[in-house]
Amino acid sequence: MHILKKNENIKRATVCEVEEVVAKAESIRPTYYNLFGDAASRVSFRTTDIFDISNIPKSADTYMLKNIVHDWSDDQCDSLLQNISHVFDGNYEKRVLVVEKIVNTTKISPRTAGHDIVKCVLFDDQVKHRTLDSFSKMFLRNGFEVTKITPLLDTDYYAIEGKLLKRSRCRFQTTNLEHL
Ligand SMILES: C[S@@+](CC[C@H](N)C(=O)[O-])C[C@H]1O[C@@H](n2cnc3c(N)ncnc32)[C@H](O)[C@@H]1O
Structure with missing residues (x-):
């Protein structure tokens, strides 16, 4: 979110993490809006096993x-x-x-x-x-x-x-x- 706040040209980012981390991150989402404003809405969280190729975003x-x-x-x-x-x-x-x-x-x-x-x-x-x-x-x-x-x-x-x-x-x- 720091990166997106400082770089308006980055349209969106996906954080790939294990399920527990994604759940925790989503549960404190309101805090991000206070800290990062609009940049928070450009970040999504996705449960991913980074070792499983079918999980890795392609775009x-x-x-x-x-x-x-x-x-x-x-x-x-x-x-x-x-x-x-x-x-x-x-x-x-x-x-x-x-x-x-x-x-x-x-x-x-x-x-x-x-x-x-x-x-x-x-x-x-x-x-x-x-x-x-x-x-x-x-x-x-x-x-x-x-x-x-x-x-x-x-x-x-x-x-x-x-x-x-x-x-x-x-x-x-x-x-x-x-x-x-
Ligand atoms: C050292 S932390 C770094 C976290 C974050 N990238 C940072 O710089 O603060 C490593 C992270 O990898 C995540 N992780 C471990 N195995 C993973 C996997 N197979 N797929 C996705 N994330 C994984 C852990 O949940 C942990 O949050």
């Missing part, structure tokens, strides 16, 4: 995975990205936006290291934050190329944009990564 032009990829192993992320690549159906203008921290192996913050240790213990040692190289390889093996990397304000998060890989296009662009 969107941008698919944002915010704080999702770090919860899954490489194999699971591959299925997720392959599902998205499938619904792109050869459209080179559609975008996937992975919003995540990017790990710099020479400068790992204690917070990120602690977070990953907890994940290894509770979940699976493949669940992790990733380096830029790891994101680029993940995109490539699932038919995407990284087309843009944007740092998000003063956070340690980045929006990593990907489009379907078209070998003739060489538009890799990085922005202000020195502080990684």
Whole structure:
């Protein structure tokens, strides 16, 4: 809703989530109108299993995975990205936006290291934050190329944009990564 409030050109967005989260989000919908005004009416919630290709909306032009990829192993992320690549159906203008921290192996913050240790213990040692190289390889093996990397304000998060890989296009662009 923040994104839609700041970007009038985005006509609508669908949040794909598990059933309990959708139910909770719908139950507090009036609060959103107070906070986001008209932008709230442009957002809908949809119960979705993001690993089930038949659940993934086909008509969107941008698919944002915010704080999702770090919860899954490489194999699971591959299925997720392959599902998205499938619904792109050869459209080179559609975008996937992975919003995540990017790990710099020479400068790992204690917070990120602690977070990953907890994940290894509770979940699976493949669940992790990733380096830029790891994101680029993940995109490539699932038919995407990284087309843009944007740092998000003063956070340690980045929006990593990907489009379907078209070998003739060489538009890799990085922005202000020195502080990684
Ligand atoms: C770390 S949270 C991120 C939530 C939100 N995107 C954000 O950035 O605040 C991961 C979310 O993935 C959802 N999730 C887990 N498995 C899912 C699935 N198979 N299909 C859809 N959503 C799922 C969880 O309910 C949880 O809200």
